[in-house]
Amino acid sequence: MTNQVPLVDYLVLGDDPHLVANECTACAARYFDRRNACAACGGIEFTRARLATTGEVRAFTIVAFAAPGIPVPFVAALIDCDGTSVRANLINVTPDAEHVRLGMKVKLATYPLGADDAGVEAVGFGFEPLG
Amino acid sequence: MASGDVWILGIHMTKFGKHADKDTVDLAAEAAMGALRDGGASMKEMGVLAAGNLMAASAGIGQQLQKQIGQTGIPVYNVANACATGATALRVAYMAVKSGEADMGLAVGVEKLAGAGLLAGGARKQDAKTWTPRGRYGAVAPVDGRVGTETMPGVFAQIGMEYGHRYGGTSFELFARISEKNHAHSTLNPLAAYQKRFTVEEIMNDVMIAYPNTRPMCSANCDGAAAAVVVGDAKLKSLDPDQRRRAVKISASVLTTDPWEEACQVLPNVNTLTRNAARQAYEKASVGPEDLDLVELHDCFATAELVHYDNLMLCAEGGAVDLFQSGATWRDGSTPVNVSGGLQSKGHPIAATGIANIWEVATHLRGEAGDRQVQGARVGLAHVIGLGSACGVHILERAAA
Secondary structure, three states: OOOEEEEEEEEEEOOOOEEEEEOOOOOOOOOOOOOOOOOOOOOOOOEEEEOEEEEEEEEEEHHHHHHHHOOEEEEEEEEEOOOOOEEEOOOOOOOOOOOOOOOOOOEEEEEEEEOOOOEEEEEEEEEEOOO | OOOOOOOEEEEHHHEEEOOOOOOOOHHHHHHHHHHHHHOOHHHHHHOOOEOOOOHOOOHHHHHHHHHHHHOOOOEEEEEOOOOOHHHHHHHHHHHHHHHOOOOEEEEEEEEOOOOOOOOOOOOOOOOOOOOOEEOOEEEEEOOOOOOOOOOOHHHHHHHHHHHHHHOOOOOOHHEEEHHHHHHHOOOOOOOOOOOOOOOHHHHOOOOOEEEEEEEEOOOOOEEEEEEEEEEHHHHHOOOOOOHHOOOOOEEEEEEEEOOOOOHOOOOOOOHHHHHHHHHHHHHHHOOOHHHHOEEEEHHHHHHHHOOOOOOOOOOOOOOOOHHHOOOOOOOOOOOOOOOOOOHOOOOOHHHHHHHHHHHHHHHHHOOOOOHOOOOOOOOEEEEEOOOOOOEEEEEEEOOOO
16 A cells, blocks of 8 residues: 555554654654754654554543634544553544543554545544444 | 832722623723723823733724723834733833833723634644645644644643642542532632533533543633733722722732643643742742632633642642642631632633633732632732643732831
8 A cells, every 4th residue: 555645754654554653862852843952851763663552541631612714523532552551542433422432442453534635644543432 | 119019909800701791891891991990090100001802813803992091192003912912911001111211001802702612723624635734733633632632621631630640649539629619619600601500420421522620620711801900009009098908919910831842833832831830939929839819720621720720839749639639719718719710610711811810819919809718818929821822820919017
């Protein structure tokens, strides 16, 4: 599937989709965005570190009212993936307080965003209930 | 003998709400002239002007204001620090006086926000014709709504939920009850944008914005301004007894930002920088949380108020739910919080907020708060958070005499 592109560059596609972080080689602080230097220690070298694909929901909200053009409702969450905090939507779950719970176990899942004019498909990610 | 203390000599806030017939400069002028009148001072005596207006941060509100109320050639600092803009302006004037560069200074915060909808995020742009990675995340399409939420009600909802996950005891109803308290308080504040009492059921059944925050649990966008005149100890001693009697001491003025923490890279952490600011403020003022007669804290959402009970150390760590359920934070409780009605009902004209909360505390310390007066108030604390983040904490004390 070479004609796929990830929504963000820290999502790695393929047979085993996962997230990667830019990890400071000096202090191991992790970032999803490009950094000029490490905000924790000032180090300037980073390596790519693979994240666990499962985690636990540490906080969530069900957004019912968003900016124009954003479909609602959706569940925004903070997920603890083995010690690394990840911001993501919860997907493949009914977006209400009955089905989404603090502490629930989730795993990474991908979904297609659609193809562009060149026929390339963008792929997004979220976390879905485990099991 | 000068102790180096800095005092609030005069302070004023406009009515918060819709001011269709007034522009930003009108509101700033009303607040500034009100503060000067309240302090018995004039523009000619001001050695510095610090001014904030977040929504038009590049417009030079300070100079625009001078043209209406007095061009004296003094230095102007136009400041912008998200929702901490007002507190930042006050602190700039405070630092100028504290350092001895000015005898007196004026700080002003103003915002025209009535009718504004959701802040931050913005309408989603259409996806591009070809997926091209852009920005620091290499995103090929807008991420708000696809990778979590950028809206303030959603961000602060998660902040409250995270507290619940860590310590337990939170629920939709608990957060709604915090909002019930602040709306009840607002009925005694004639300057509040909204003075309507709601039942818990009404709050929970209102329009859901971002679970668990319904509409009345969100800060109210509105117009308003607030201003303060600060004066140094030595200068204050030369003023007349009435001015000295009503002066309110700034026992601590602190501004902090985020220290690096793992999770604050993903979801703003409003806890650590608030806790750091509070700790510094208590130490500088030589007072403890138990000494506070009232607190105005940044309840931009009901979910935020809960975590700040803990951050400001009004309770033991993890004890915010118990503190609220004890009734302590109601106006007749042991530590009244947001007797003004808070941002949910008084309103949140962003840059004005960090001075308006100082006005509220100062008005109680002067014994001039009318029907909502906290009896015998001697020490109070005002707190704001601007996401990004910046946290301002001021501790105020009544004049000794």
